[in-house]
Amino acid sequence: MNWSRAKTVMIVTFLILNLLLYLAVVKSHVPQTTVFTSEDFTAFKKVLEENDIFLSTSLPEKTPLLPLVKVKREIFDDNFVLDYFLKDMPYEKKGQNGEIIFKSGKISIKITPFEFFFQEKDEKFLKMSLEDKEKYIKNFLNKYSLSEKDGKQVKVEQKNSGVLLEYKQFYGDYFIEDSFIEAEIFDNNFTVRKKWFESVIPEKDRKEIVSAIFAVLELVKIKAEGIYLDIEDVKLGYYFNWPNAVKGEAVPVWRIITNKGTYYINAYTGNLEKGE
Structure with missing residues (x-):
């Protein structure tokens, strides 16, 4: 293996990823509608593919303000x-x-x-x-x-x-x-x-959420090495992470369906809520 080249690729990937994470945080926390440029998206896909993650679907562009919802089974x-x-x-x-x-x-x-x-x-x-x-x-x-x-x-x-x-x-x-x-x-x-x-009762306060791009980038951090991921669908919804509880709060999530299972990324924090 050409270790020098591998090291260079890792450094470039790290730099691009940091840049994209910064762009995602900044742009997804602006109240008015913003979109990533074609250059942003090209760099984004490059980072994914260098980490064996491939997009087979389009990504939602809207990042609406969303409340927590109180649910009772x-x-x-x-x-x-x-x-x-x-x-x-x-x-x-x-x-x-x-x-x-x-x-x-x-x-x-x-x-x-x-x-x-x-x-x-x-x-x-x-x-x-x-x-x-x-x-x-x-x-x-x-x-x-x-x-x-x-x-x-x-x-x-x-x-x-x-x-x-x-x-x-x-x-x-x-x-x-x-x-x-x-x-x-x-x-x-x-x-x-x-x-x-x-x-299902929404709370009054509506909060900003991260973009779908930010959520997908979380897979780069959590994916096991050597695993190939094909992203088949990305949608915004709610997830109640208390299987034995009668009631509680459901949080907004980005649901990412892949060939290896489904991942739920907390749309408030951008962190993994649950993954298979």
Whole structure:
């Protein structure tokens, strides 16, 4: 190996990275809209590629002022199951590995405090067209109070005679991670999974956030050596980093999806909130 050249490359990369970090801090903390020049972006991509990080998507340019949001999880209990799904029906109930499991004929339901799972096995699903399956799912979610006003459909997938619908919770234009409704009909099997926040309340103060470029540069610092990263998507949303808590504050994050997993960069500090 040409150690002299390698040393030079490291020094140049370090200098460019420091310059870009400075530009990102300055420009992302100016209240009015600012954009990076083409020269900035070229240098930015060069730093990424020299560290085996490659962009396969465009980056959001806006850096709006955002508040913290106070969230409270939806709780699933026996009353929810019995009132909506098993009313006046015979059923069996047992506890297992922190879950409560109900069974009644072709129906199985599992709940934890924060997550709901419904399953029905019936030959009737085999006779449905793809359109009928999608309609059945939407009617089911509405009938049993599983649909939500602040939910947006983020996926419709039809393949192998099956249909999958996926919804995610939003505060305005921003996703709230760790919230989902997933409903699928495949073969003779119909399943629904739900995890949601009962309330999402923004605080009054809105704070400045770092740019998407600054957030992506954080990967240079935290990426393990020898790992190739392909950045597939970058979006701004909210993340609640307390999996066992009923309520708390969700922070704005840049969610960076790569070929090696998903990274959440705190949009206030520019530091890693969570990474896979």
